[in-house]
Amino acid sequence: MSANISLHDGPERLKIAVVGLGRMGKRHVHTLINRVARAQVVAVCSTEAHEIEWAKSNEDYKDFGISVYDDYIVMLNHPGLQAVWISTSTDVHASQTLAAVEKGLHVLCEKPLSTDLTEAQSVVDAAKKRPDLKVMAGFSRRFDKSYRNAAAKVLDEGAIGEPFLVRSNTCDLKDETGFFVRYASRNGGIFVDCAIHDIDLALWYLGNPIPQACWATGTLKHHPELKQYNDVDNAVGVVEFRGGKIAYFYCSRTQAHGHDVCTEITGTDGKIMVNVVPRQDNIVVADKQGMRHEVQPEYWQRFEDAFALEANEFVEAVLKDKPVPLPLESGLRVMEIGRALQQALISGQVSRFDAEGKLIE
Amino acid sequence: MSANISLHDGPERLKIAVVGLGRMGKRHVHTLINRVARAQVVAVCSTEAHEIEWAKSNEDYKDFGISVYDDYIVMLNHPGLQAVWISTSTDVHASQTLAAVEKGLHVLCEKPLSTDLTEAQSVVDAAKKRPDLKVMAGFSRRFDKSYRNAAAKVLDEGAIGEPFLVRSNTCDLKDETGFFVRYASRNGGIFVDCAIHDIDLALWYLGNPIPQACWATGTLKHHPELKQYNDVDNAVGVVEFRGGKIAYFYCSRTQAHGHDVCTEITGTDGKIMVNVVPRQDNIVVADKQGMRHEVQPEYWQRFEDAFALEANEFVEAVLKDKPVPLPLESGLRVMEIGRALQQALISGQVSRFDAEGKLIE
Amino acid sequence: MSANISLHDGPERLKIAVVGLGRMGKRHVHTLINRVARAQVVAVCSTEAHEIEWAKSNEDYKDFGISVYDDYIVMLNHPGLQAVWISTSTDVHASQTLAAVEKGLHVLCEKPLSTDLTEAQSVVDAAKKRPDLKVMAGFSRRFDKSYRNAAAKVLDEGAIGEPFLVRSNTCDLKDETGFFVRYASRNGGIFVDCAIHDIDLALWYLGNPIPQACWATGTLKHHPELKQYNDVDNAVGVVEFRGGKIAYFYCSRTQAHGHDVCTEITGTDGKIMVNVVPRQDNIVVADKQGMRHEVQPEYWQRFEDAFALEANEFVEAVLKDKPVPLPLESGLRVMEIGRALQQALISGQVSRFDAEGKLIE
Amino acid sequence: MSANISLHDGPERLKIAVVGLGRMGKRHVHTLINRVARAQVVAVCSTEAHEIEWAKSNEDYKDFGISVYDDYIVMLNHPGLQAVWISTSTDVHASQTLAAVEKGLHVLCEKPLSTDLTEAQSVVDAAKKRPDLKVMAGFSRRFDKSYRNAAAKVLDEGAIGEPFLVRSNTCDLKDETGFFVRYASRNGGIFVDCAIHDIDLALWYLGNPIPQACWATGTLKHHPELKQYNDVDNAVGVVEFRGGKIAYFYCSRTQAHGHDVCTEITGTDGKIMVNVVPRQDNIVVADKQGMRHEVQPEYWQRFEDAFALEANEFVEAVLKDKPVPLPLESGLRVMEIGRALQQALISGQVSRFDAEGKLIE
Structure with missing residues (x-):
């Protein structure tokens, strides 16, 4: 009468660990638990006492059987x-990725691999020697529904003719907590830390053009302490590519209204605007002040779904032995341009830049 | 060195079955697998041969160990x-819920419990006798981020003063496949099938007022075959509540541009607009035709996240023995008003309606 | 060398008077002076001492040679x-129009001709006997760029297939000055005073269908003093027309955010939305509260251009002996429906309504 | 009984001539006739036979008594x-302005005074010697409602704290008629012809900062014939000002969707967006393609009201001997920056630039 009663409990799940339990690392654990059916978080790791404490007493972590480590190398055993999802500060991305690859583990590493190009190249080289391993850098916007729809329209459907110009912004809500400034010395500067996503999008939509020249300027409005790192809190940069293509960027640490990330791709027959009017949800309040809506406070509210898709596609690439959705080396040119700016x-x-797109220093 | 290695594989998961494998049922299975970490789909059931066939050969269903039944009563064993998620056609909602309750199972039943109020009442009565069981009717919009934010603003923050007027639409994309018409004879008519969500929202935002009188009119534009069921494909209705409150609704089966569901709540000091300009994503295309964006084709793209939250809250209510987020009896007044319209x-x-809000027939 | 030096000072200008110097009348004088090149305001008239005072001391009025009268009949000489532009309170529209026609003057009369249908009919009859005179009722929205574009799309281009449903709102900013309440006893009620524009639009876009039935409900939220006039400050009404067409309206005196007038026309192949998101200008402010824009406070900011076009088209109809853009009798059905609601x-x-669309009382 | 019958025909009107009857000149005549009550167009002038022909046979011009000249110097008599409104091509702006000033006439001259800074300076000098004459350069955006509201918010209300960044675009609809290319050799290049308005806005909102450095890049996508003039059809430029202020611009001749002119002003506490989503009117069409609205095809539809206000304020400055709304010399810095880009x-x-903001060549 009834049909094939199943005798097992679920599919093979990818056993994965998350290293780094800052704001981002915690969210990645959350994503893996709640939105990646074929992954199982078996371990987390942090070197911060308060994060370890927090993790050990977390009910969810207990329920889901997540081991808590304070030593990355031990955790690798x-x-x-x-597999490992690396969500630490940028300065240890490369060494941690190399260590995991050494152990024969798959790696999803937050962008960028390194602020040092030689070091980043060494990771790419190491990964090339282990084609059996999936090693991927996390460019989360590539997994966002709107950016993907834009790519489909621009690259597959030719909806705007030949794309030749990209404008892209990464503008963060002013951070009153001091969180951002604490990491400022290690993030490589505003164009490496913020614009890296915008540069990646520009290369994507413009068909990976070779950079030719770029210029930038910036200003310090809220974080004078950045001066010691030769950095600014608001900056504008323009990149000229071979073949008559252009990208320009605005990065800011000091927005009043929220996390405002937008991109416009202009082609010979039209333009695609992504998130030019950001919205937290689809509510408008009409009252004495007119009509208003709220904006996402952080990248997380904007890109939560993208992180989930990224995690699922990485897990699927491993389990089904498919190519990772974004080749590891594509991050190198992005960083080259970030550093040039x-x-x-x-x-x-x-x-x-020279004819191969290498920065002439 | 390393800390507390976990010895178990994950938390207790709620063993749940989905009955009905139409468009909706399949999606609920998908949600439970991918977005409800503490649920385990152990079984599905359908009486349609092609759905059973489809389920038996589905790789995901095999991987996740989901048994496929062709008999609901057998499946209950x-x-x-x-727990059971009932996603069949409305005419069997009540009997299936009663059977599950009888077996001591928790139930999440798609709205409405029944198009017949007496039958619906019998389900409410049965559930009351088993306070140990969680029995809930699925009003998915109650779990939508925008509608919840609106509720917080209207009911908790008093952002618009005293709310007194609700306008709400449920407008479906024209269905060229015949899918909708096949179920038309059993859905109770446009105000019971479509407006039920809008009525529920109106009662929520207006503080459960008692209805006093209502009127409605409609027209047939694309589905003349509805005439035999005394139904229409576009309808407008107005409900007058005691205490000077009003709600009005527009339901349509024939939109050209997508699934357009919007709600406005007007109060003495302002107005909240939910989804008045629906958007599939946050892309705008600018070309010879001006500037345009796409609209969700179906309720699924609009409410996928709401379904996931609903499922999670139901599962949590069961596992932690909390009250269900929406009392079962609240659906009764909604249906009373739907039938009156x-x-x-x-x-x-x-x-x-009489002083208790019962329809005077 | 130079060509045809002109010997005259300008074209024949239509000598026109404005009667009524309330908020509206003053604005009409302003429009005629500044935006109607072929009109010359030669006189104004008011029975209010303070308005007469104001007009006599107005520098513009002096400069432009405008005579100020306190007696309408005298002014007609x-x-x-x-020509006369009648901008007084509704109760004297009909008698003043009749007096002007009697004198052989062209008339542009603010809507409605009268709240009494028999009286309104008498004006239409009088005008018919003088086909040499242009007599027109002012339905300003018919001259608005957006409404005209909508008409072109709906009626000329067939952009939405067969139009069958109109939703239209006239929602005023809450009036804290008492201005509105002072005129409340004479305006015929909310559906006659506010919805009259919406009804006119519905008839326009739906192709002048014959009404069959209607229902309405309302509530009193800010102006309890309206109760003595059997009136409300917020009302919703639905009209069913022969041929499966529907219109529904929301009128309000109590909006917090501005003058919010919107219209949606739904057809078998699409929908046109007019001013569903009202905007004072094209500025958005992004700050701690999110992103917001302002809304016009009054009909004047929304329809100033429409009034100018209306005046120009009326003047042109007179000077070039063309038909007025809107037949006088079309206002009668609008009023019939307003009264029915x-x-x-x-x-x-x-x-x-009976088969001819007459209200069955 | 009646009061003060007026004996005169209207106010003193400023006798003004328009030179240049291209697209723009004709529109200025139209504006002066229809929207400037205190001006009287007495003459027009063109050197193009077909424009002279057109003007001589124009009914409006005859009616309003406008003399048609083929010789500018003769017309000045x-x-x-x-007063004279100069609307010719840029290369004769300066000489025509000087000739009019020589004759003791007031001048409203289209921007820019000249593409040559020395020549432009000579006009400013000449005007300074005749403080009795009103000489003004036409920066129409300064008279636009939205830009003025932005200025009020930014400069008067301090709504966004200290403004430090301006992004501004001038993007024209692709011109298939060849009109634009015909004038390309004489317009000074894309940054002088297009960005001049954006530069002026940046100086306005940023409080007239002194430029320090700038860079630009461009591309040729639709008008290869511009290459001979060392010009491009799409360009991006960034200007760094002293005091940590930045402006960046995008100019385009090749938009598919319309005339898209937008500006964003970012300050330490917020951002003002002007026209970031351009709209022809307030209509949205919802159909199979989603939801869309139209964009103005040309600057005229976008700035028609601004031109009317500009004309009125110029006329008022003359008649009432007030300062012109925008000092003539303010155009010089704008041009300096345009040329630097x-x-x-x-x-x-x-x-x-040097410490005074002069371009170091």
């Missing part, structure tokens, strides 16, 4: 571990 | 089964 | 006078 | 002439 910002001079 | 639509007369 | 509001009963 | 575009090098 966790029984049955197959940062250099222009500091020097006031035009940064120029 | 599935080993360890704790449908009656007005057919008769052309004003439907009136 | 102003030397050379050709008001009657339903008061009685709680459905108002019904 | 038109009896009673008081154009130079950077051509050279690929950073253009730098």
